[in-house]
Amino acid sequence: MNYKFPAKRLRRNRMKAFSRELICENKISSDDLIYPIFIIDGHNKKEKIKSMPNIFRLSKDLLLKEAEKATKLGIPAIALFPMIDPEKKDKQGSYALDSKNLICSSVKLLKRELPHLGIICDVALDPYTSHGHDGVLINNEIKNDETIRVLCEQALIQADAGCDIIAPSDMMDGRVGEIRKALDKEGYINTLIMAYSAKYASSFYGPFRQAVGSLNQLQFSKKSYQMDPANSNEAFHEVALDIAEGSDMIIIKPGMPYLDILYKIKDKFKVPTFSFQVSGEYSMISLASEKGYINRKNAVIESLIAFKRAGADGFFTYFALETAEYLRSNSKNI
Numbered sequence: 001m002n003y004k005f006p007a008k009r010l011r012r013n014r015m016k017a018f019s020r021e022l023i024c025e026n027k028i029s030s031d032d033l034i035y036p037i038f039i040i041d042g043h044n045k046k047e048k049i050k051s052m053p054n055i056f057r058l059s060k061d062l063l064l065k066e067a068e069k070a071t072k073l074g075i076p077a078i079a080l081f082p083m084i085d086p087e088k089k090d091k092q093g094s095y096a097l098d099s100k101n102l103i104c105s106s107v108k109l110l111k112r113e114l115p116h117l118g119i120i121c122d123v124a125l126d127p128y129t130s131h132g133h134d135g136v137l138i139n140n141e142i143k144n145d146e147t148i149r150v151l152c153e154q155a156l157i158q159a160d161a162g163c164d165i166i167a168p169s170d171m172m173d174g175r176v177g178e179i180r181k182a183l184d185k186e187g188y189i190n191t192l193i194m195a196y197s198a199k200y201a202s203s204f205y206g207p208f209r210q211a212v213g214s215l216n217q218l219q220f221s222k223k224s225y226q227m228d229p230a231n232s233n234e235a236f237h238e239v240a241l242d243i244a245e246g247s248d249m250i251i252i253k254p255g256m257p258y259l260d261i262l263y264k265i266k267d268k269f270k271v272p273t274f275s276f277q278v279s280g281e282y283s284m285i286s287l288a289s290e291k292g293y294i295n296r297k298n299a300v301i302e303s304l305i306a307f308k309r310a311g312a313d314g315f316f317t318y319f320a321l322e323t324a325e326y327l328r329s330n331s332k333n334i
């Protein structure tokens with residue numbers, strides 16, 4: 001590049017709004033958004049989540065209304081996260097395998113009323129276990145192969161309820177391959193798998209754990225299955241394995257602190273790759289903007305464009321509804 005000032009002035013392109021628009025390299029649209037929603041038992045219930053201002057746990061009837069809003073705004077998919085009554089939790093997370101449980105009945109309702117909205121269900125046991133871990137706990141260890149057997153069944157009942165995308169978020173070794181086999185064997189050949197492939201043991205999940213009620217139950221960390229934030233090469237192995245085992249799409253999680261991982265993975269594998277802007281990221285932006293330290297709308301859009309720039313095909317974000325609203329109302333001002 002033979003750039004010489006003053007003949008070359010990069011500010012010339014930036015000087016007016018029209019030319020800024022012309023040279024803009026990345027845009028987000030409502031098609032990029034996946035909206036995570038917390039659900040609870042009951043009717044007409046909308047519970048505040050202390051750690052996540054403006055995010056609520058919704059009973060099924062209100063979930064349906066929220067999902068309708070998402071559809072109207074052009075959001076292609078939602079992801080469901082249940083808060084389970086503590087009385088239904090046990091060491092094995094048995095309620096995860098009840099085909100009439102909160103998640104399955106919610107999926108059935110949504111599929112009946114809004115058949116075109118994509119539904120993503122987590123496959124992991126943490127909302128259901130009394131110890132808050134994603135897998136089966138035996139002798140103080142989260143057992144890999146025993147957990148996979150349970151996860152396969154969990155995936156099957158969710159697929160049977162009508163879930164479009166099974167999203168294993170547990171980080172057990174080999175689970176994607178076994179889940180794919182189990183789904184295929186039962187005829188669910190078109191049920192997608194979106195693996196949380198590079199999922200880090202992150203402190204940014206704190207508000208989520210409060211939202212699903214697993215925070216106070218955790219006696220030790222998830223570091224024996226979730227990745228060390230210091231590692232990057234390991235993410236390639238995780239992603240390569242999940243793709244080889246049959247994952248259709250992959251997730252890098254959390255979002256903003258792991259843009260380097262997202263970029264490298266997308267660059268190398270070129271598969272549909274999603275970023276998860278997690279609860280802690282949501283709460284940081286929300287609380288700083290509540291205080292007036294940052295502008296909420298601008299900070300949200302900037303954070304999502306960063307995912308796009310780094311190579312994401314889409315992103316899970318608790319800001320999905322408001323983002324879709326911003327995009328609809330005045331996209332030119334962003």
Ligand code: PBG
Pocket residue numbers: 122124125126134169170204205206207208209222277278279280
């Ligand atoms: C659990 C799960 C977690 C999240 C999604 N699925 C938390 C964890 O692994 O402890 C985090 C989402 C968020 O923080 O928004 N399998």
